[in-house]
Amino acid sequence: MGIIQASIPLFFLLIAAELLVAQLGRRPFYRLNDSISDLSxxxxxxxxxxxxxxxxxxxxxxxxxxxxxxxxxxxxxWPDGPWRTASGALDLRAAAGWCAAFVAVDFAYYWFHRASHEVNLFWAGHVVHHSSEEYNLAVALRQSAVGGLLSWIFYAPLALLGMAWEQFAVCYALNLVYQFWIHTRAIDRLPAWCEAVLNTPSHHRVHHGVNPEYQDRNYAGVFIVWDRWFGTYTPERQEPVYGLTTPLRSWNPLWVQIHQYVAIARNVWFARSWRDRGGYLFGSPGWRPAREGGPVVLPEVSRDTFTPFDPQVPRTLTWYALAHFALVIPPALWYLAEAESLPVGQLLAGAFYLALSLTNVGGVLEARRWAFASEQARLVALTAAFAFMAVRVPAHWGTVGAVVCLASLAMLWRWRAAFTGESDERMDGDHAGAGRT
Structure with missing residues (x-):
């Protein structure tokens, strides 16, 4: 099991601790619909x-x-052996090699992260992480499915310098695990030396802010010194407004993943010249041709006037979405744990089922009409599968699963009138680059 997967229990433990702090302090760190969207x-x-x-x-x-x-x-x-020799003594050369590798991976991450905000094609993947309008530990898990496909460009120099891929993989995973805890509003400032050297919750809150003065700042992974050295550092002067400058307004986790790519594709298709197409792909997320007014001017925002996306749906549907989200998590964890031993056909089928289930959960949280139809189809298929299991397997899981599916179908049908939301999974051509942060 990889380092990141092994850290998942710790992640959920810390989320529970933050929830407790929020509850005791009566601080609104979490919204159920937003958090389900993060985790989906x-x-x-x-x-x-x-x-x-x-x-x-x-x-x-x-x-x-x-x-x-x-x-x-x-x-x-490049030294990459064990830190200790056979006699138990510290191998200073190996230890220095690992420390240098960790710092080098973080340096490469800084430039990849910076490109992910300043180049529209890279931003299309990274925008997923910034699309939540809350800021909590659950947001740390809101990651792109395809945004890292081009990250090898920034890490390739480390391979050329002789860093072994096993050493890189460990340092890369530790770098990402470190960044989990800085996604919190429960910690204000750390001691001055920490704030001067390390990326902290205060620094990273700035990074997630849509306030104009916070745009494209504090790209660090672990060491904030990169931002200080390369002119991208800004301290937290007021709590930011979180999210995107053009809000996504959807809990659909698939649309979260692809919406910016769709916008870029539309703008490239309708562009008048190859120069404009290049600008839409490789310019900044706010790039516009001069004839359309030039770069987007970011509006001022205030926490006092900001209205988060929070569609009102019957409480019963919210609890339904939460229950079925919870039912998806165990098979998802099993899938991730067993992925290396599963044949390709089962991998693809499992990925389709998990994506469909989580997409339906997001649609139910918005009471979308398409979600009502899609969720019914999913439940009917599951009922048939569980019924088959009940006949062929000498256990009660098939019967229990079929009963749960039939009860869910009855609940959906009972609340069918609530599914009135029109589909909004679309983006006008002038939104490419919207959501810059």
């Missing part, structure tokens, strides 16, 4: 990672094997 997007990201993570590590391993500098020049190998 994160689950889809992990499922997609089953298919995509091989690209980053594969390219890295290939470059290390065939193009590292040690193959061409008499350069010492």
């Amino acid at each position: 997007a994160g689950t889809i990201s992990q499922v997609a990672g089953v298919f995509t993570k091989v690209l980053l590590l594969g390219v890295f391993a290939w470059l290390f094997e065939h193009a590292r500098v040690q193959r061409l020049l008499p350069v010492p190998a």
Whole structure:
């Protein structure tokens, strides 16, 4: 099991602790619909990672094997052995190699993260993480399914310098795990030396702010010194408004993943010149042709006047969505744990089922008409599968599953009149780059 997957229980434990702090302090850190959307997007990201993570590590391993500098020049190998020798003594050379690798991975992450905000094609993947209008530990798990496909470009120099892919994989995972805890409003400021050297909750709140003075700032992963050195650091002067400058206004985790790519594709299709097409792809998220007014001017925002996306649906449907989200999590965890041993057909079928289930949950939270039809179809298919299981397998799980599905169908039908929401999974052509943060 990988470091990130092994950390999942810790993530949920810390989320529970933050929820307790919020409850005791009567501080509105969480909204149920937003948090379900966070965790749904994160689950889809992990499922997609089953298919995509091989690209980053594969390219890295290939470059290390065939193009590292040690193959061409008499350069010492990058130390990557155990920290301790056979006698138990500290191996200073190996320890220094691992520390240097961790710092180097964080340096590469800074530039990848910076490009993910300043280049529209990269932003289309990273926008997923910024689309929540809350700021809490659940938001840390709201990740892109495909945004890292091009990240190898920024980490490739490390392979060329001779860092082994196993060492890179460990440092990369630790870098991401570190960034989990800084997504909180429960911690104000840390001691001055921490704020000067490390990325902290205060620094990262700025990064998630849509306030004009906070745009494109504080890209650090672990060490805030990169922002201080390269001119992208801004301290937290007031609590930010979180989210996107053009709000997404959807709990659909699939639309969360692809909406910016759709906007870019539309703008590229209708662009008048190849220069404009290049601007939509590789310009900043706010880029516009001069004839359309030039770059987008970011509006001023205030927490006093900001209205978060929070569609009102019957409480029964909210509890229904929560229950079925909870029912998706165990098979998702099993899928991730067993992915390496499953055949491709089962991997694809499992990914489809999990994505469909979580998308339906998001649609129910908005009471969308398409969600009513899609969820009925899912439940009918599951009922048939559980009924087959009840006949063929000498256990009660099939019967229990069929009963749960039939009860869910009855509940949906009881509340069918509530599904009045029109589909809003669309984006006008002038929204490409909207949601810049």
